[in-house]
Amino acid sequence: MIDDETPVLDNHLHLDPDNHRGIDAVSDFARLGGTHLLVVNKPSWNLGVEAETGEDFRPVFERTLEIVEAANEELEGRAWPVLGVHPGLISRLVDDRGYDADDAREIMQGGIDVAAEYVANGEALALKSGRPHYEVDDAVWEASNAVMHRAFERGAELDCAVQLHAEASEEMTEVTNWAEDAGLPAHRVVKHYAGGRLEGPIPSVMSEKDRLEVAAERGEPFLMETDYVDDPDRPGAVLGPKTVPRRVAWMLENGLDDAVRIAHVETPKTVYGIDTVETLERP
Numbered sequence: 001m002i003d004d005e006t007p008v009l010d011n012h013l014h015l016d017p018d019n020h021r022g023i024d025a026v027s028d029f030a031r032l033g034g035t036h037l038l039v040v041n042k043p044s045w046n047l048g049v050e051a052e053t054g055e056d057f058r059p060v061f062e063r064t065l066e067i068v069e070a071a072n073e074e075l076e077g078r079a080w081p082v083l084g085v086h087p088g089l090i091s092r093l094v095d096d097r098g099y100d101a102d103d104a105r106e107i108m109q110g111g112i113d114v115a116a117e118y119v120a121n122g123e124a125l126a127l128k129s130g131r132p133h134y135e136v137d138d139a140v141w142e143a144s145n146a147v148m149h150r151a152f153e154r155g156a157e158l159d160c161a162v163q164l165h166a167e168a169s170e171e172m173t174e175v176t177n178w179a180e181d182a183g184l185p186a187h188r189v190v191k192h193y194a195g196g197r198l199e200g201p202i203p204s205v206m207s208e209k210d211r212l213e214v215a216a217e218r219g220e221p222f223l224m225e226t227d228y229v230d231d232p233d234r235p236g237a238v239l240g241p242k243t244v245p246r247r248v249a250w251m252l253e254n255g256l257d258d259a260v261r262i263a264h265v266e267t268p269k270t271v272y273g274i275d276t277v278e279t280l281e282r283p
């Protein structure tokens with residue numbers, strides 16, 4: 001069982017109070033023992049925003065800040081926003097809206113710059129970037145890597161973490177080398193939707209038992225997530241909001257206490273500089 005002193009962090013989920021469950025998902029998470037959340041803005045087009053400049057992302061980010069504020073009311077710990085640009089946007093811009101890869105890059109880098117403003121003024125915790133997880137042509141791949149570079153540069157300036165959405169891989173040291181060249185230490189780079197094993201970025205492990213067993217066995221820093229999308233059109237797309245607390249209870253029952261401490265206390269501190277113990281107030 002999860003005791004009163006154990007923080008439980010879902011490192012990557014989305015909340016959509018306008019179209020789906022929103023804060024009810026947070027209540028479910030909290031009821032099962034979840035305490036802390038990193039809430040990532042939904043892809044801009046899911047909010048009906050067809051960005052033409054970086055400034056156009058601002059309403060998407062503002063809505064995320066409002067959701068996080070509401071989530072804070074529900075949690076015994078707290079929630080933080082992670083803001084950025086979904087790498088899949090480049091395909092919408094190039095394939096559906098007729099931009100060339102360079103113009104798409106510029107729009108997306110502009111979005112990263114605006115997200116960085118929120119980190120700079122203390123309203124957001126970290127940045128979100130990455131590159132397509134599917135096959136794209138060379139121009140789109142290069143443009144995507146350039147967007148990710150911009151996120152690393154801003155992360156380095158702000159000393160904040162960058163969450164990446166990227167292709168499935170267990171070896172991404174090339175990417176963390178780019179981050180380090182930009183001045184961002186590898187331990188501030190997180191790959192979301194990860195398996196249990198990853199060289200380079202810190203893996204944010206999808207909370208399925210087999211992946212968690214691998215991560216626990218490895219004994220290296222890792223985080224846990226659901227990538228809950230809170231989307232009425234994709235109800236079973238990913239894991240539900242109760243999954244992380246359920247898996248933590250399962251890990252504790254199976255003697256994986258060290259892994260729970262790594263994923264919910266030590267790694268959040270290393271990556272984001274957040275203290276999940278100090279920010280936890282159980283009634």
Ligand SMILES: [Zn+2]
Nearest residue numbers: 012014040227
């Ligand atoms: Zn996500």
